[in-house]
Amino acid sequence: MSATPTVEHWFDFLCPFCYIAQDRNRVLREHGVVVNEHPLQIHPEIGPGGSLAGPRVGPTYEFLAREAEAAGLPLEWTDRIAYSLPALGAYTTLDDPEVADRFAASVFNAYFGEGQDLESRDLLLTLTERAGGDPELVRAAWESGEADRAVGRSAILAYEHGVEGTPAWVAGGRSFSGLRPREWFVTWAGSLG
Template sequence: MAVEHWFDFICPYCYIGQDRTKILRSHGITVVEHGLQIHPEIGPGGVVVGQRVGPQYEHLAAEAAAAGLPLNWTDRIGYSRPALTAFEWLNENDPVVAGRFAESVFAAYFADGQDIEAAELLAKLAADAGGDLTGVTSEPLDRSEALARSSGVNSTPTWIAHGQKVSGLRPRAWFEQWATLVGQSQESK
């Protein structure tokens, strides 16, 4: 049995959640990644949000630093559907390539402040990851989002294992403990 994980590229908790997924994998747990556009109201061009300050953003910065992930806020929340569409297209054919692509999209957005809506950027990141977006369609993302709805997933990041749904960013130590429990549960099956 695998852990199912839903994420969105514009979600800072998902960006840091990459670290939590690595914890699960370091325990030998298979994690199946799924894209989910968590803010469908944000359309092409994204939205301007201004400066990001306050305790929530300080916490995110500290968590990103602890995970070794650079975090540079821009004044805009991007439109993630094109990147999620590309991810799911790649994921359907080769999850390893899709994983490399996802890491590079997260880095482009949160570390480098790039526009992850740009087709040229996505094509380059896909090629760099070993994939090709020729003929990309939205059907794989539509299926991923339908699976999210049928699984009761309505926020990101969300991980599901053995009927337990974990939403939001939990501390690293919590994920270490959960990984041990999930791993033991998998061994007993």
């Protein structure tokens, strides 16, 4: 009896490619692949309050708009690049994978689909509760610093796997980062079985 294929995936809530990568992970899961999610703060230099974003025009943003539309994901750009550490830290407190998946989807949607403030702890606590998590555990993890330490441990794990950016996937001794076509993920899922 063969083991269920498993993929390790690193993401950051401020990454638009990661937002669309939710669709690619859905493809993997539909093909029987277990996707283990790991937060990775890709811009630790962006602190509280975020950073002003420049104009979001050009081929990269046209590509992102097309891919988001094809995946059925609304895409609204804000004028800031978010400070994502509180959201990533909240994610680390959610032990139940289904709760964590619901939380992640709602955070991505709040930021990229609705243009909400990803740094808002009130918003993150509300999304935690709606996903079925315990907001008090999240609050305690923030206050104790455990949430930040957990994100740090995930960054060390990423480094050990050679991951330097997001979205990134690792499986079967193979790793890659960046967004690839859906069809590529269908083929990759088949090769993992």
